[in-house]
Amino acid sequence: MYRFTRADNEQAQHFFETAVRLDPTFAPALAGLSFTHFQNAYQGWAARGPEMDRALATAEQGLMADDRDP
Numbered sequence: 001m002y003r004f005t006r007a008d009n010e011q012a013q014h015f016f017e018t019a020v021r022l023d024p025t026f027a028p029a030l031a032g033l034s035f036t037h038f039q040n041a042y043q044g045w046a047a048r049g050p051e052m053d054r055a056l057a058t059a060e061q062g063l064m065a066d067d068r069d070p
Contacts, residue, residue, distance in 0.1 A: 027070045030062030
């Protein structure tokens with residue numbers, strides 16, 4: 001995701017989604033997934049409103065999973 005290309009962001013999103021599916025309480029994966037949604041919105045790779053909603057929702061999940069290491 002830090003290459004800031006659409007393809008790399010999609011790959012990162014896939015890996016974060018897999019990690020969250022394996023462990024829904026893995027806060028760092030939720031934080032990374034949140035960032036990929038933010039990046040989709042910011043870069044214009046997807047509809048801004050829904051992606052920002054997803055970014056916020058996954059960030060909140062990360063905080064609920066571990067408020068000391070989201």
